[in-house]
Amino acid sequence: MNVEVWWARVGDVRAELVQELDSVERGRLGAYAREEDRARFLLGCAVVRRVLGLHLMRPPGEVRLERTCPDCGRPHGKVRAIDAEGMQLSVSHSGELVAVAFQPSGIAVGVDVEQVDAQLDADSVAAVSLAEVETTELARYEPADRARAFTTYWTRKEALVKATGDGIRADLSKVIVSPPDQPAALLGWSGYDGPAQLVDLEVGRDHVAALAILSSEAGRVHSIDATALLSAGSTARP
């Protein structure tokens, strides 16, 4: 069992990539007010299309995607390839980075990357998203280290709820994960009783990232730089 995690940086964006988007994606792209949000969304779409394009041997613009939200029906839910049964995807963007996790054989994955905000009031956000045992653990960190420690908890939890597809419907305080200075693991979640592996992804000082894999099967995680994938012509292999 293998999972690919493709990484793009905001600087990888190119206007031509818009040509690969469908009308729904172009609509969402046009609704972002900030240039940076546009770039991150565009890169997420382009990486998804190009990774699927490689596997389906199809130009990225001909990959058919859907993102129907189970709550409201709008196209802002988890991305799914329409005619590529079993190919599982997850997208995340924050700060400088865009991550796309891909699993080709039906195992659900969730990825979450967050830029660490040193000004974050970790204690306040912890009160609504951490379990009591986690809040107690967080309090052991020096105030200067608390934003990063909280963000580690957060990405581990978000990766899990994105893998199951619950997203913001899940109560994060019920998703109990290992402390930030220990290897990532799901310790308990009353809303889920299936298998889950959690992996911290190495992304440097400014960001924190985690990957959830809903399987107990041993496997490998490959982190791949998406720069070459994105700079190639839309029909060529990188």
Ligand SMILES: CC(C)(COP(=O)(O)OP(=O)(O)OC[C@H]1O[C@@H](n2cnc3c(N)ncnc32)[C@H](O)[C@@H]1OP(=O)(O)O)[C@@H](O)C(=O)NCCC(=O)NCCS
């Ligand atoms: C999924 C969610 C946790 C995203 O978290 P975030 O840290 O803000 O953003 P990230 O960049 O990490 O992830 C965004 C990606 O999550 C994915 N996503 C959205 N809903 C998802 C779900 N239920 N499960 C898994 N992935 C989901 C999308 O691929 C999205 O990428 P896109 O914006 O490029 O299409 C959360 O915001 C959410 O559930 N959003 C759904 C949309 C929404 O606003 N719903 C409420 C209105 S009905």
Ligand SMILES: [Zn+2]
């Ligand atoms: Zn919705």
